[in-house]
Amino acid sequence: MIGERTAANLIALAFLVLFAAFLVAPLGVLGAQALHVGPGEAPLANFARYLAAPGLLRALVNTGGLALAVTAAVLPLAFLMAYALERTNLKLKGLLAALSSAPLLVPSLLPALALVYLFGAKGLLTPVFGGKTIYGAQGVFLADAVAFFPHAVVLLRTALSAADGRLYEQAEILGAGTWRTFWRVTLPGARHGLVAAAVVVFSLVIADVGAPKVVGGDFDVLALEIYKQVLGQQNFPLGAVASLFILAPSLIAVVIERAAARRQAALVSSKSQPYRPRPDLKRDLAIGAGAFSLAALIVGVIAVCQLAAVVRLWPYDLSFSLQHYDFDQFDGGGWSAVTNSIVLGLSVAGIGVALAFLGAYVSERTPASAPLRLALSSLALLPAGVPGLALGLSYALAFNDPANPLHVIYGTFGILIVVTVIHFYAVPHLSSVSALKALDREFEPAGAVLGRSRFVVLARVLAPLSAPALVEIAAYLFVNAMTTVSAVVFLYPPDVKLASVAVLNMDDAGDIAPAAAMGMMIFYVNLAARLIAVGVGAVLRGPRA
Amino acid sequence: MSGDTAFEVRGITKRFGATTVVDAVSFAAERGEFVCLVGPSGCGKTTLLRMMIGLETPTSGEVRLDGEDVTRAAPSARAMGMVFQSYALFPNLKVADNIGFGMKRGLAKADRAARVAALLDNVGLPGLETRLPAELSGGQQQRVAIARALAADPNILLLDEPLAALDPQLREQLRVELKLLQRRLGVTTVMVTHDQEEAMALADRVIVMRAGRIEQIGAPEAVYAAPASAFVASFFGPANQVAGEVADKNLVRLAAGPLLPARTDGLAKGASVTVAIRPEALSFSGPPDSGAPGRAQAILFAGAYVRVEVRLDGPGNDLIMVDLPADARRPAVGEAVRLFADFDRLWLFPREEARS
Numbered sequence: 001m002i003g004e005r006t007a008a009n010l011i012a013l014a015f016l017v018l019f020a021a022f023l024v025a026p027l028g029v030l031g032a033q034a035l036h037v038g039p040g041e042a043p044l045a046n047f048a049r050y051l052a053a054p055g056l057l058r059a060l061v062n063t064g065g066l067a068l069a070v071t072a073a074v075l076p077l078a079f080l081m082a083y084a085l086e087r088t089n090l091k092l093k094g095l096l097a098a099l100s101s102a103p104l105l106v107p108s109l110l111p112a113l114a115l116v117y118l119f120g121a122k123g124l125l126t127p128v129f130g131g132k133t134i135y136g137a138q139g140v141f142l143a144d145a146v147a148f149f150p151h152a153v154v155l156l157r158t159a160l161s162a163a164d165g166r167l168y169e170q171a172e173i174l175g176a177g178t179w180r181t182f183w184r185v186t187l188p189g190a191r192h193g194l195v196a197a198a199v200v201v202f203s204l205v206i207a208d209v210g211a212p213k214v215v216g217g218d219f220d221v222l223a224l225e226i227y228k229q230v231l232g233q234q235n236f237p238l239g240a241v242a243s244l245f246i247l248a249p250s251l252i253a254v255v256i257e258r259a260a261a262r263r264q265a266a267l268v269s270s271k272s273q274p275y276r277p278r279p280d281l282k283r284d285l286a287i288g289a290g291a292f293s294l295a296a297l298i299v300g301v302i303a304v305c306q307l308a309a310v311v312r313l314w315p316y317d318l319s320f321s322l323q324h325y326d327f328d329q330f331d332g333g334g335w336s337a338v339t340n341s342i343v344l345g346l347s348v349a350g351i352g353v354a355l356a357f358l359g360a361y362v363s364e365r366t367p368a369s370a371p372l373r374l375a376l377s378s379l380a381l382l383p384a385g386v387p388g389l390a391l392g393l394s395y396a397l398a399f400n401d402p403a404n405p406l407h408v409i410y411g412t413f414g415i416l417i418v419v420t421v422i423h424f425y426a427v428p429h430l431s432s433v434s435a436l437k438a439l440d441r442e443f444e445p446a447g448a449v450l451g452r453s454r455f456v457v458l459a460r461v462l463a464p465l466s467a468p469a470l471v472e473i474a475a476y477l478f479v480n481a482m483t484t485v486s487a488v489v490f491l492y493p494p495d496v497k498l499a500s501v502a503v504l505n506m507d508d509a510g511d512i513a514p515a516a517a518m519g520m521m522i523f524y525v526n527l528a529a530r531l532i533a534v535g536v537g538a539v540l541r542g543p544r545a
Numbered sequence: 546m547s548g549d550t551a552f553e554v555r556g557i558t559k560r561f562g563a564t565t566v567v568d569a570v571s572f573a574a575e576r577g578e579f580v581c582l583v584g585p586s587g588c589g590k591t592t593l594l595r596m597m598i599g600l601e602t603p604t605s606g607e608v609r610l611d612g613e614d615v616t617r618a619a620p621s622a623r624a625m626g627m628v629f630q631s632y633a634l635f636p637n638l639k640v641a642d643n644i645g646f647g648m649k650r651g652l653a654k655a656d657r658a659a660r661v662a663a664l665l666d667n668v669g670l671p672g673l674e675t676r677l678p679a680e681l682s683g684g685q686q687q688r689v690a691i692a693r694a695l696a697a698d699p700n701i702l703l704l705d706e707p708l709a710a711l712d713p714q715l716r717e718q719l720r721v722e723l724k725l726l727q728r729r730l731g732v733t734t735v736m737v738t739h740d741q742e743e744a745m746a747l748a749d750r751v752i753v754m755r756a757g758r759i760e761q762i763g764a765p766e767a768v769y770a771a772p773a774s775a776f777v778a779s780f781f782g783p784a785n786q787v788a789g790e791v792a793d794k795n796l797v798r799l800a801a802g803p804l805l806p807a808r809t810d811g812l813a814k815g816a817s818v819t820v821a822i823r824p825e826a827l828s829f830s831g832p833p834d835s836g837a838p839g840r841a842q843a844i845l846f847a848g849a850y851v852r853v854e855v856r857l858d859g860p861g862n863d864l865i866m867v868d869l870p871a872d873a874r875r876p877a878v879g880e881a882v883r884l885f886a887d888f889d890r891l892w893l894f895p896r897e898e899a900r901s
Contacts, residue, residue, distance in 0.1 A: 446627075448620045449626070449647075
């Protein structure tokens with residue numbers, strides 16, 4: 001029998017091999033492709049070529065400006081929402097939270113579709129604005145703001161929920177007024193959350209291809225440029241260079257985000273008292289009005305897509321029709337795209353949960369050697385810094401190469417599962433780590449004293465105790481697998497269409513209504529998945545709570 | 546050791562990198578004895594306990610059980626049970642499954658149930674098989690943890706701060722119950738605690754540890770009455786400590802100035818010493834023109850006794866605690882007093898270099 005330490009080391013090594021094969025090596029190929037030059041050219045010729053092309057340089061500048069603008073607009077609004085959810089006595093907070101997080105359940109191009117329906121060439125409201133359409137920077141800005149608003153809310157809620165109630169009592173005793181307390185206590189207490197939210201929104205915007213594709217008009221951004229270079233012109237070297245330009249800031253962003261999250265967590269001491277908002281009707285009315293208006297706008301955007309999907313001919317004939325749901329009539333993959341996506345979601349959820357939990361367990365709670373554990377936990381976070389387009393392109397480059405021993409997975413459903421699991425790996429890993437950290441460290445020694453190995457303790461104690469967290473992780477993976485476009489758009493085999501990609505392709509082909517209908521199918525499937533997760537979680541928590 | 550030695554460690558040492566956590570420790574436990582390892586946090590007592598049961602491997606030295614070397618044996622192969630500081634009861638498993646967690650897999654269901662029932666009975670919790678740990682009080686959880694530790698019928702029971710997780714009132718009550726339970730079971734027990742009162746109340750023998758080494762081993766009364774070092778004197782019950790110097794045979798001069806009679810056996814004249822005495826070994830009455838002059842600074846009423854804080858006259862501003870019976874005459878705050886020490890209970894220890 002091999003020792004527990006050896007077993008743990010072997011598992012850690014297996015994880016490192018997986019990360020090497022499916023993360024580090026493809027990214028290496030991507031980098032090599034960017035540097036690959038013809039004979040007699042300077043080593044950075046691709047970069048020079050890239051920067052010399054006026055369109056590409058403009059895309060670079062556009063992307064930066066867009067990301068800054070969206071971040072600046074989303075942050076205060078998301079803060080308002082998070083504040084309403086964490087720091088007021090509003091009624092219906094659960095509803096407010098659910099409504100405002102609706103964009104998490106759809107591909108990021110769905111809000112863009114709604115904008116087209118409202119303010120596009122045939123937009124319902126376009127005449128109101130004297131016929132001016134939304135295509136261009138302003139459209140991408142609005143669509144991204146809606147799509148990524150909930151991501152910022154999640155991070156800011158975490159920051160605002162962790163307040164130390166004693167500080168507020170002290171501020172009150174010292175006579176600080178509402179504003180002073182807000183500026184001197186509330187904001188500083190949430191500053192790391194603000195930093196984290198800002199870098200996350202920034203890196204989501206620069207990596208998004210959906211909104212620019214749908215409402216960008218001639219407003220060029222990097223992500224779209226990569227998409228066009230690769231799918232349109234088969235220019236892999238330039239695509240690779242462009243993707244390094246979104247990869248680098250994302251990597252920096254994840255480092256900043258992690259540091260901010262650690263500092264935010266450190267602000268809460270074991271002596272902290274939970275903060276309870278005082279009754280304050282005026283505050284609640286004002287903030288509630290703002291927050292519910294925002295939620296209504298967000299839901300309105302989604303609802304527009306649903307409406308447009310069930311009318312005969314927007315905006316001329318608004319009579320009810322299900323013709324756009326006859327997906328098999330359009331170039332998108334038909335209904336099989338929906339079932340394919342569900343199968344992908346379930347596979348990614350199952351495999352991702354198992355891997356993330358085992359990986360987190362090995363890196364957090366076993367006697368595996370320290371360098372192995374450090375390498376494992378670092379590589380597990382790396383995907384958070386790799387935009388889906390960059391990862392997808394790196395896979396296309398690496399696995400399309402017949403010399404790659406893993407070439408066999410290219411063009412199969414398997415590569416979609418692998419790329420999606422890797423793309424969304426960081427959050428499940430971190431959630432598993434915190435679930436495992438919350439469990440008594442003496443469980444394994446207690447098992448050892450009773451003659452049971454740590455793996456028996458893992459199966460009989462740690463895994464059942466972590467089950468509610470694992471259900472959450474599964475739902476996260478499922479929802480993201482259903483909505484992701486960027487990671488899979490370069491990789492899906494011709495005979496395997498996915499719902500999220502179908503939305504993109506049908507929009508591209510001018511079938512906007514079927515695209516909206518398909519986007520809403522994703523929404524309903526994801527909504528069902530979330531509800532099931534909530535229900536299962538409640539059952540699992542029930543007897544112990 | 547006699548043939549009744551249940552358990553012994555010999556020259557056991559544990560290093561983590563450059564840090565020596567346990568330094569060549571040896572001791573033995575008699576069959577049925579209750580031994581307490583006591584010391585401040587970081588003194589190595591928990592590491593020592595974990596080496597005894599095999600959760601840590603010693604850097605050197607050996608662990609012997611009934612005369613047999615078990616230093617490298619797996620924890621479960623040592624006929625030892627252990628109760629962890631947090632109890633480490635598995636929250637998702639019922640009491641019966643917690644207790645049965647380590648039982649043989651082939652055991653028939655009925656035998657297993659009977660064994661669990663007997664163990665629960667033994668710790669005074671019959672009929673709680675189907676409860677979850679969260680449905681039990683802190684004291685009940687502790688006893689379930691003991692039942693689980695006893696499931697394999699161990700020869701030695703190890704307890705790691707078993708009372709630390711409880712609130713103070715319950716802690717005192719459970720102290721008594723733990724003592725009675727150990728007596729009734731007759732199992733040789735080694736307990737780790739940082740609480741000297743707990744050690745005094747429970748142990749047949751205490752082992753006082755400091756910085757990885759044993760400072761003193763003995764019955765609680767003996768250690769309290771005759772501490773082997775200044776450290777033991779102040780760790781094991783309160784003790785006043787001031788600097789002094791051997792002035793003559795059986796005479797010590799405190800740094801503050803006054804001379805006091807004290808036993809100077811084995812100490813050369815002029816040797817620097819730490820003068821230590823328990824608060825209850827001091828009084829305010831003695832022959833005139835002797836004793837140490839000072840001034841009462843504060844009076845603290847503590848129920849059974851009254852503590853008087855006295856500032857000694859002279860350099861150093863030493864503050865001395867004096868405990869008087871509650872009904873004794875006590876000085877007023879600010880009153881000039883003279884302190885007299887019980888000759889047999891005034892201890893002199895060679896002054897040692899500061900060590901952690």
